[in-house]
Amino acid sequence: MPLSLHSAVPSGPIDQKWTRHKMDSRLINPVNKRKYSVIVVGSGLAGGAAAATLSELGYRVKCFCYQDSPRRAHSIAAQGGINAAKNYQNDGDSVSRLFYDTMKGGDFRSREANVHRLAEVSLNIIDQCVAQGVPFAREYGGLLDNRSFGGTQVKRTFYARGQTGQQLLLGSYQALSKEISRGGVEMFSRTEMLDLVVVDGHAKGIIVRDMVSGKISAHAADAVVLATGGYGNVFYLSTNAKGCNVMAAYRAHKRGAAFANPCYTQIHPTCIPVSGDYQSKLTLMSESLRNDGRIWVPGSISIAEKIRCGDLRPGDVQEEDRDYYLERKYPSFGNLSPRDIASRSAKEVCDEGRGVAPTGLGVFLDFRDAIQRDGHDSISARYGNLFEMYEKIKGEDPYLTPMQIFPAVHYTMGGLWVDYNLMSNLPGLHVAGEANFSDHGANRLGASALMQGLADGYFVLPSTIANYLADQQPGAVTESHPEFKHCLEEVTGRVDTLLEIRGKRSVDSFHRELGLLIWDKCGMARSRDGLENALERIPEIRDEFWSNVRIPGSGEQLNQELEKAGRVADFLEFAELLCHDALDREESCGGHFRVEHQFTEDDAEVRDRRTQPGEAKRNDQEFCHVSAWEFAGVGTRPKLTREPLEFENVELTIRSYK
Amino acid sequence: MNLTLKVWRQETRDSKGRIEVFPAKDIPSEASFLEMLDIVNERIIAEGGAPIHFDHDCREGICGMCSLTINGIPHGPESATTACQLHMRHFRDGDTIWIEPFRARAFPVLRDLVVDRTAFDRIIEAGGFISVRTGAAPDANTTPVPKEEADRAFDSATCIGCGACVAACKNSSAMLFVSAKVSHLNNLPQGRPEKNRRALRMVQAMDEEGFGNCSNLYECEAVCPKSIPADNIARLNRDYALAAARNALT
Numbered sequence A: 001m002p003l004s005l006h007s008a009v010p011s012g013p014i015d016q017k018w019t020r021h022k023m024d025s026r027l028i029n030p031v032n033k034r035k036y037s038v039i040v041v042g043s044g045l046a047g048g049a050a051a052a053t054l055s056e057l058g059y060r061v062k063c064f065c066y067q068d069s070p071r072r073a074h075s076i077a078a079q080g081g082i083n084a085a086k087n088y089q090n091d092g093d094s095v096s097r098l099f100y101d102t103m104k105g106g107d108f109r110s111r112e113a114n115v116h117r118l119a120e121v122s123l124n125i126i127d128q129c130v131a132q133g134v135p136f137a138r139e140y141g142g143l144l145d146n147r148s149f150g151g152t153q154v155k156r157t158f159y160a161r162g163q164t165g166q167q168l169l170l171g172s173y174q175a176l177s178k179e180i181s182r183g184g185v186e187m188f189s190r191t192e193m194l195d196l197v198v199v200d201g202h203a204k205g206i207i208v209r210d211m212v213s214g215k216i217s218a219h220a221a222d223a224v225v226l227a228t229g230g231y232g233n234v235f236y237l238s239t240n241a242k243g244c245n246v247m248a249a250y251r252a253h254k255r256g257a258a259f260a261n262p263c264y265t266q267i268h269p270t271c272i273p274v275s276g277d278y279q280s281k282l283t284l285m286s287e288s289l290r291n292d293g294r295i296w297v298p299g300s301i302s303i304a305e306k307i308r309c310g311d312l313r314p315g316d317v318q319e320e321d322r323d324y325y326l327e328r329k330y331p332s333f334g335n336l337s338p339r340d341i342a343s344r345s346a347k348e349v350c351d352e353g354r355g356v357a358p359t360g361l362g363v364f365l366d367f368r369d370a371i372q373r374d375g376h377d378s379i380s381a382r383y384g385n386l387f388e389m390y391e392k393i394k395g396e397d398p399y400l401t402p403m404q405i406f407p408a409v410h411y412t413m414g415g416l417w418v419d420y421n422l423m424s425n426l427p428g429l430h431v432a433g434e435a436n437f438s439d440h441g442a443n444r445l446g447a448s449a450l451m452q453g454l455a456d457g458y459f460v461l462p463s464t465i466a467n468y469l470a471d472q473q474p475g476a477v478t479e480s481h482p483e484f485k486h487c488l489e490e491v492t493g494r495v496d497t498l499l500e501i502r503g504k505r506s507v508d509s510f511h512r513e514l515g516l517l518i519w520d521k522c523g524m525a526r527s528r529d530g531l532e533n534a535l536e537r538i539p540e541i542r543d544e545f546w547s548n549v550r551i552p553g554s555g556e557q558l559n560q561e562l563e564k565a566g567r568v569a570d571f572l573e574f575a576e577l578l579c580h581d582a583l584d585r586e587e588s589c590g591g592h593f594r595v596e597h598q599f600t601e602d603d604a605e606v607r608d609r610r611t612q613p614g615e616a617k618r619n620d621q622e623f624c625h626v627s628a629w630e631f632a633g634v635g636t637r638p639k640l641t642r643e644p645l646e647f648e649n650v651e652l653t654i655r656s657y658k
Numbered sequence B: 001m002n003l004t005l006k007v008w009r010q011e012t013r014d015s016k017g018r019i020e021v022f023p024a025k026d027i028p029s030e031a032s033f034l035e036m037l038d039i040v041n042e043r044i045i046a047e048g049g050a051p052i053h054f055d056h057d058c059r060e061g062i063c064g065m066c067s068l069t070i071n072g073i074p075h076g077p078e079s080a081t082t083a084c085q086l087h088m089r090h091f092r093d094g095d096t097i098w099i100e101p102f103r104a105r106a107f108p109v110l111r112d113l114v115v116d117r118t119a120f121d122r123i124i125e126a127g128g129f130i131s132v133r134t135g136a137a138p139d140a141n142t143t144p145v146p147k148e149e150a151d152r153a154f155d156s157a158t159c160i161g162c163g164a165c166v167a168a169c170k171n172s173s174a175m176l177f178v179s180a181k182v183s184h185l186n187n188l189p190q191g192r193p194e195k196n197r198r199a200l201r202m203v204q205a206m207d208e209e210g211f212g213n214c215s216n217l218y219e220c221e222a223v224c225p226k227s228i229p230a231d232n233i234a235r236l237n238r239d240y241a242l243a244a245a246r247n248a249l250t
């Protein structure tokens, strides 16, 4: 049966769609709401907000997370801020401008109606968070302060020092705690979802493992919400938390949910470089540093070599021997060029052999000129905590010697396919936050993920989920349904199989091997040859995993190696999906750069100076669509269905930041 | 560098624990403390042993998951630093390092260095929130909050809920944790309507969970990775006394 992808976008002018949709949405009366149960997997901004709000509305909610407390979801690590079109600065911001910036930032690969709704709802988010006590930065007059972020020309980012994600997450965690104490939400921490249960084509529950006792059990509900975050850890090294994984989304995919645009992955240009093969994760240095730091590498390979072996100090490199390559190539945006452009340029200069850091994979972010211009104190007032963090990790003082940075995987725009109601093609399965594919197209703008997670969780899902539930008989499916028993047996069997391999290699060694391969072949620059090579290598690594992984201990105890193994097993399948999508998309757009598709001197756009050689070249004729993939068996090419993207309110242009 | 680790091992919540000794050879000084443990675990697994279990997630000092007592100090020797942000260059070649869990009656050990801190969640559930429903909020700029007040609330709100304060206190008191949340919310105009109820209920929950009384030694402040000041405790005591008095009157 061909996959039917009905986007359910309401008709009418773009700025009235959401209002109309809410009016036309089904309502469930308060007495009946109590009869419906909803499972929410994830307690980050998207899941925490959704669980709390659904419970406030009267639904009975069960919420799950793998950490020891819902307060520790990875949203906690977001630093920079959250966008909203409040126009408190009176600098010309509006819902339409935020809508346009997000469409353009996403390189015209997102659904207009969803993005417009996001921009509309952004207003309510800030109100809600302030009412909860989120301590956003304020001006002396007592009103809220804003800063600006990459890819925009207005100040619309709300922030709480360098800890915006933490403060927003504590807000939703506290709302969730309020509902837990009221009895509306039952919370299951240290509980991992291992599978989705589908009954007669509808998502009706999940299989979970209690990570302390090891007990595997089933939970049924009238609808399931996945808010399980992104899949950046398929690269092993990323700025994500160690536990971030694709398991929940991928299990749903294997049960029939389409996975959309997995090849849209975001690489953040300013992270601390890798220092050795023991490295376990990468640390982001906030993008805001690019406001004052100048990015450079030596102009020649020989000078770069001297710096790498410690024979020359960066401060002693003469001005004429420095290449401020972003300022040179993009004079108007300079060091503030969008993330994908800044990242790719860093890779290029390192590939040429001009990289710094002992590994050759690093560039300088230098504050010397800013300190000379504005003084030590004002730089410290702006970035003090970031400089401290850098010094803690690298043991070098950025006031005295330039920081070393390198791009790292940071965010994943792709995710499970959802319609306007945030429901996947599997009825009953809803997906929120980074786990869905919905709003950022091929590239996400800074400070927009927090906005999307909270929009989905507080405002969109609680209103749209009734469109599904209203047609369901509450409590019709319970854990005693044979499908639950069947799924439980499958999951238990899989865990046992993993434990029985008793091979020689650790789980981490496989994850590292996979990560290196994917970073190399499906990272910042992708080619047909590289991707085809990866598609040959992945099944080999996977086969070795299933015959040679060593997981000490048993399943009936807290067993961290077993937890990791389950996640890595899924990454080893998911990686193939990622590469298939990257191979199929014969264009470059946003976070997806195919070396075969870049502008050259021969293109008219280069000749009339709208862009320059080496820039990403979209193919709007053939690729203005969402690629939604259906699972077709492990090791078998997944089945592609395209959802065409139509643009009525924006004009497709070359994304130029020159 | 080469080190000797003396690590707390305990199979389950109910089993008896003991210290085991592991060599940690050829550790790069640029590695983080948790990366050092990763390296040691790789070797334990290769030799057929059971790896050392410890909690961690973000590895950048913000999620509050890591919880190691290193050489007797929660999160180790560096001030204002979580265990995950501690780097090996702060140790010397040949050192012996003791690694134990965060110890407290209210934080039972689950395995090795992993403890159960759900008591903290239950304290928040008792009143660590503002009762506002989604959708009911007025425009964010309706109520100005003086910058100083907002900044003070922020300083308390940076608590990562790791529990180092409890582990450092000889009475295993959770007063720094509770007072930080009460200060954050009671300081803001939005939080004032529930001020009294919040203080009373959170303190009551804390007592019920088996945390002890404040020792007045402020070890908690010294180990707090976010440098939450202990004057929050005085503020909580005042809020609590006022709330209790008002309660007695009505």
Ligand SMILES: Cc1cc2nc3c(=O)[nH]c(=O)nc-3n(C[C@H](O)[C@H](O)[C@H](O)COP(=O)(O)OP(=O)(O)OC[C@H]3O[C@@H](n4cnc5c(N)ncnc54)[C@H](O)[C@@H]3O)c2cc1C
Residues within 6 Å of the ligand: A041, A042, A043, A044, A045, A046, A047, A064, A065, A066, A067, A070, A072, A073, A074, A075, A076, A077, A078, A079, A080, A081, A082, A164, A165, A191, A192, A193, A194, A227, A228, A229, A230, A239, A240, A241, A244, A245, A247, A248, A284, A410, A411, A432, A433, A434, A435, A446, A447, A448, A449, A450, A451, A453
């Ligand atoms: C270092 C860093 C800085 C960032 N800074 C910014 C910023 O300044 N502004 C911005 O807008 N965005 C930023 N982002 C992006 C943003 O933080 C995330 O995209 C967003 O917080 C994701 O929220 P979420 O709710 O979708 O998922 P998460 O917060 O990742 O939550 C996922 C939840 O799912 C649970 N879970 C996952 N798998 C399972 C499973 N199998 N079983 C049970 N539970 C499971 C987890 O326990 C967790 O509760 C940043 C990201 C990083 C990594």
Ligand code: FES
Residues within 6 Å of the ligand: B055, B056, B057, B058, B059, B060, B061, B062, B063, B064, B065, B066, B082, B083, B084, B085
């Ligand atoms: S692992 Fe998150 S604070 Fe240490």
